[in-house]
Amino acid sequence: MDFEPDRGLDAFRQEVRDFLHQHLPPELAGKHRSSIRSALPDLVRWQRILDSRGWGAPYWPEEHGGTGWSVLQRLAFDEECVAAGAPTLDGFAHKLLGPVLNHFASAQQKAEHLPGIFQASRLWCQGFSEPGSGSDLASLRTRAERDGDHYVVNGQKIWTSYAHEADWIFLLVRTDPSARKQAGISFLLVDMKSPGISVRPIHSIDGCHHLNETFFDNVRVPVANRIGEEGAGWSITKFLLNNEHATAADLPVLRRYLMQLQRMARELRVGTQALGQELGFALQVARFEAEVEAIAMLVKRVAAMEQAGDHSPAAHALGSVLKVRGTELQQRISEFMVQALGEYGAIAYATPEALDPAAEPLPEESLAQGIAMEMLFRRASTLYGGTSEVQRGILAKLLFQL
Known part of the structure; x- marks a missing residue:
């Protein structure tokens, strides 16, 4: 590891500061000073400002439409945005789902879902944890049964942050109950407006509403919304969680x-x-x-x-x-x-x-x-x-x- 100061990184940091000074609206600057996600209108407005600058995907490689910044540049960008009190981004889309789509999704799936991330017109939540299947994620019981060109999803997710604001959810489901528990899991993308989805708020100890219970009652999901092969959900999830742990x-x-x-x-x-x-x-x-x-x-x-x-x-x-x-x-x-x-x-x-x-x-x-x-x-x-x-x-x- 090189411990010498990176002069290029200093210049990059100054570029970010200049951009924030010129383009972060005064009514938004300093408004966000907590770890709770920004109010939805502020998040959407800021995302579109970044996208107009070409920074709509600050954590992604250039070949996927991102900035191509190094890890240290991404960190400097985050630090300067926090210091300026800039609104947050949709972290589920940018840091979790986005890399999964870039790595595993088909060209058609990318064309369907990536533009909405750049424009914040499609916000996401994560459907992983269940009652009794939090730390032991592989024991999840929400099931998806194949019915022609659709899966029929039944079950419950819990601690689904911002499900009440999300347009879509990326969801782990059990598609093969006879397989060993890691092998029978698949990764689905589900429209939150689908019939049979209901969301119930959980007010957490901080007094805020960002957590939810999410219920699936015979929800029909097109097979085309599955990422990767059936049963490949666990390997995709390990890829996603490695990114999450590192940040x-x-x-x-x-x-x-x-x-x-x-x-x-x-x-x-x-x-x-x-x-x-x-x-x-x-x-x-x-x-x-x-x-x-x-x-x-x-x-x-x-x-x-x-x-x-x-x-x-x-x-x-x-x-x-x-x-x-x-x-x-x-x-x-x-x-x-x-x-x-x-x-x-x-x-x-x-x-x-x-x-x-x-x-x-x-x-x-x-x-x-x-x-x-x-x-x-x-x-x-x-x-x-x-x-x-x-x-x-x-x-x-x-x-x-x-």
Whole structure:
């Protein structure tokens, strides 16, 4: 791994900053300061601005219509967007489904589904987890029975984030109940407007509605909507989850947390002095800064291995390490931010985008906006995408192979 500064990356980062300064609408800039997905109109508007610049698929290779950016360029883009408070993208489409379509889909399927990602005219959700089949994903029971040119889907998915806003869902189903559990799974794309689909909200501990239960009652899905061969769903899912694990550390979010702590250090007071002058607070922030930099170095190492085409067990193991270390650090820093706010940390102030623009919060309230909600949201970080326990099990198996 090359530890020399990348001057080209510095120039790229400045290009992104200039673009954000010129093209991020003032009414959107700084509006989004939490890990919850942006409001739908903001997400769609921002996606179309990026697409008009040629950045509509910032994480994809050029041959698939993407920017062709390196892993480190993609990371710099994410960091600058977070720092500017830009709206989020449809992460399900860009980082999970998109690579699957580019790698496994037919030309006809790509022509059908990819344009909607570029224009945010087709938003997606993920139908993987089920009651009793979360960490043990291969035990899923939602079934799809072949009936001519269609599958008939019956079952239930849970924790389907943003299913209430999604146009389509990418879905794991069991097409061969007689096969061993990994071998009998297929990967379907399903229109959420299909008859027989119902969505029921789950209000999570952060007080928000982004999770759902999704039910399938004799839903007819064209066989043409299957990605890959029947029974190939598990291998496709492993491809998808490897991408998810490698990005789960969410370094841009960790850097945003450090920015919020630095603001607290300047603006919150303990008696007559700034909070940043309190030794215990300053020492803990310094420790967090060191841990975030360690995560950043590991991200760069994984990026270098990906650029080199290294798909060895060691490379896969580092993805799991990032998932564990990054998500557990997200929890610890967000908990510390709530503690640092003192009595203001006990109140779940709304995120900035949810506030009445006419309201004039106190300085402490302004700092506290969204922090408690963020801390509560991050309780799930070590669960989604494979629990920390599952990741440690993967690491143990991989280390045994080395």
